[in-house]
Amino acid sequence: MATNPPSERRKKIEAIEREQKTRRVVMYTIIAVVAVAVLVPIVWLIAANLAPAPEPVSTPTAESTGAAAASGAVSDSLHAAVFGDGKVEVDVFFDFMCPGCGSFESVNSADLMQLVSEGAITLRMHPMNFLDRLSQGTNYSTRAANAFVAIARAEPDKALQFADYLWHNQPGENTEGLSDAEIAAYAQQAGVSQAVIDTFSELANADWITATTAYAWDEAGMESTPGLKVNGEIVAGLLDKPYTIDIMTPGVLKAELEKLNG
Amino acid sequence: MADPITGLLTLRQKNGWIFGFMLFSSCVSLTASFVLSYDALLIAANPEIVLNCDISGTLSCGTVGRSWQAALFGFPNAFLGLVAEPVVITIAVASLAKVKFPKGFMLAAEIVYLLGFVFAYWLFIQAYFEIGALCPWCLLVTLSTTLVFSTLTHVNIRDGNLFLPERVSKALQWGCRVGIDLLIVIVLLATVVLLIVSKYGSSLFG
Incomplete structure (x- = not known):
């Protein structure tokens, strides 16, 4: 140094x-x-x-308008939107994004609506959202099911027609699904009032749908969708068993249900 | 103020810290790879399965695991982690036991891990922009891969293992001494965090 x-x-x-x-x-x-x-x-x-602080202000109103007509269709204890009061009980477990559900509905949707209006069956629709992951982050399953449940609460006679429109325009898996605007347009087409359509964006039924999804897997014994129960018996929805009735052929399920109705 | 900083930065240059941290990070990465490999088998056995990390539409291992990007080479990417991380663990443990690896060996490790590092970020970008879902275990792989790569690069710069020209090597060593390497890692990770929060904030917390 x-x-x-x-x-x-x-x-x-x-x-x-x-x-x-x-x-x-x-x-x-x-x-x-x-x-x-x-x-x-x-x-x-x-x-x-x-x-979202302003939202709770509007949510109670949405719920109260829904509650007025809630007895119309949506049952919390059954985890279902219930249509008709016929003798034969039909439970359908579905996700609006599930292609198999789309096939099932395009074959049977009109028949089931007819059987409901004839008073032959009680149709319990269990909308699920486990395929939210297949809509590139837009949660199409929840958005579509939420609209369906909102309609079933407020204007139950329009709900099945609305669902029918969604099935006939079902988006492919791994797409963003139908947009909120498209869902609103199909609701309008089904005759749903603007006041109800305006509540869709709140997704007020999202938790209900998630609970229904859990119910389908954990309590109703479903393993896949479409799931179908007739009078409590599982007809479709098990992984290792094909349908016990050929529900994918037009008319077969309808004939079976009419037979049960006697 | 200068003292604890100097102390920390001196500690960062020590073998014990570098290889200890490398060992920890590679063990985390191996664990995440194992979980992802196991999930890949579950998905293969039952494509409809709901995995326990399918928390929501946004946080979903299943969505990411079913994408084509998740098996870029025809088998689950996570298998690569099962193969590569034990090598890093071995290097870290041996180095903690004062083994000195030849320069060529460390250069090879650096190059292979660089590929893994690039791959990890390619996957993150795919998941972020294309798949539209986050997978918690994949993010853990992204994080731990970053940490392993940074410690490996740090030690290779410090020991002059990269066969670089003298001037470049000296400059990089100076950069490591003042902590620029740490700054780069922090900026990278902060970018990832902010990207995730800006896109998914509401669905993550809400």
Whole structure:
């Protein structure tokens, strides 16, 4: 050290000082970046929690209008939208995104609607949302089922027609599904009032649908969709068994249900 | 203020810290790879299965696991993690036991892990922009791969294992000493966090 000329020693000290200074700048930058990465989500979370505050104001009104007609179709204890009061009990478990459900409905939807109106069957529709993952983040299953349940609550006589429109325009898996505007348009086509359509965006029935999905798997004994029960017997919906009735051939299910009705 | 910072940055250069952290990260990555491999088998056995990490439409291993990107080479990507991470674990454990690997060996490890690192971020980008769902175990792989890659790169720069020209090597070593490598990692991870929150914030928390 002593042999170093002073200027060289000075240079070394300067280099060390520069390194320490840079080190400090880098550290503060790191702390700032970490703070941003932590604070932004927190602020966002708080803002998101504050923003929906107006929603609860409108949700009770939506629920109260729904509750007035709720006896019409939606039963919490049955986890179903119930149509008709015929002798034969038919439970359908479905997801609006499920292609098999689309096939089932395009074969049987009109027949089931007819049997309901004739008073031959009690049709319990159990909308599920487990295929939300197949609509690229738009949660089509929940959006469609929510609209269906909202209609079943408020204007039950329009619900099956609405569902029929959705089935005939079923989007493919792994697409974004029908848009909110398209769902609203089909509801309008089915004669649903604008006041009910306006409640769709609140997704007020989302939790109900999730609970129905859990009920289908855990309590109703379903393993896949479309699921079908007739008078409590599983006709379709088990993984290792094909349908006990050929429900994919037009007229077969209808004939079977008419036979049971006697 | 300068003292704890200096202390931390000195600790960061030590073998014990680097390889200990590498060991921890690679064990996390191996665990996540194992879970994802097992899920891939469950999905193969029953395509309709609802996995326990299918929390919502947004948080779903199943959605990501069923995508074509999840088996880019014809088999589940997670199998690569099962193959590669034990090698990193071995390097970390041996280095903690003071084994000194030849430069060429460490360079090879760096190159192979660079491929894994790039692949991990390609998958994240695919999941983010194309698949439209987040898979918690995949994100854990993204995180742990980043940490392993950064520690491996750090040690290779520090020890001059990358056969770089003297000047470049010196500059990189200086960068590591002042913590620029750490800054890059933090910025990268912060970007990932902010990307996720900006796109999925409402469905994650709401």
